[in-house]
Amino acid sequence: MGRYPCCDEVGVKKGPWTPEEDQKLVEYIKKNGHGSWRHLPKSAGLNRCGKSCRLRWTNYLRPDIKRGKFEEEEERLIIHLHSVLGNKWSSIATRLPGRTDNEIKNYWNTHLKKKLLLMGIDPITHRPITNLDLIANLPNLLSHTNIKNLSISCDQSLHQLHTDAAQFARIQIIQSLLHVLSSPHPTYPADILLQLMNSKLEGISQLVSAQGLIPNVIEGLKRSSNGFDDQEIASKIMDDISKQGDQLFSTNADGAVVTAANYSFPSLVSSSPENTSSVDQKQLDQQIISSNSSSAAACSSSSTPFDAWDGLHFSDQDAAELGWKDILE
DNA sequence: AAGTATCGCAACCGCTCCATA
């Protein structure tokens, strides 16, 4: 549009604000309100551009700003809101009283983004990272899965994020393996898969079944099993899949008939909109409201970001024996 | 103790949106 930025004004001071400048700005706004930001500096006796004054006020001097470290609950809320709204920092900030968009943005970029990446979650899509490079990172991921015995309750909210991380990490391993197994051209060394199946991931055949990949998996295993040293394990997995497959996919959680061919695996959390500008704000608000109510329900139940997995059904005994009960729950 | 690398935050930049004439 060809406007001239107000900060191009000659002789206007830039950089850090001095306490004297802060005082002038605060006193002026307390007395007169900010009015037109463009004209404020002159009226307040400040050698700054209006934009700089507005930023200083909204991000630092405003009296209702909450200072200090982000609480665990705030972290969880930011992650959740970001999964729904994407990088709409101002929208996110309106739902965190006392926090500014700039503060939340900075906190996201410096802390939460890294945290999610460490969990193996894509901070943009909020979905597990699903590429084969992940396999190379398995030792790190598996170390996350060793966080055990952290029950889900309001009193233990400090542990909740870490518990979620552990679950995400385990699910991500499964998804990566499923990806490998279901590939029409499996290229990853079969001995690595075998080692994983034989140690940490005994329950994989059940989840392979639930993923709706039975035909591909069986074919993939048949091809890969030539490289298995232990043919018995490969055969057992295939048997498990064959036994459970039809049963699992005869009905879904609502009792509707679901076949392996059309079964769609539930997503873990809402992903960021590809183009949030095209998303209706009311729709987003509804998503947030409904999600918030489920978050509130977490105080009385064990509601987690994995609620969508409720549609999967395994017998308690099987799940417990195979060590996946906590995930399936 | 000194030098270097990394981190975190405040502030800036440039773009878009919206109101208005």
Add this chain to the structure above:
DNA sequence: TTATGGAGCGGTTGCGATACT
């Protein structure tokens, strides 16, 4: 309908603080 100005937003930068060697 269009041009313009004001405000707000998201991305980026720069610098001080802290950690590491």
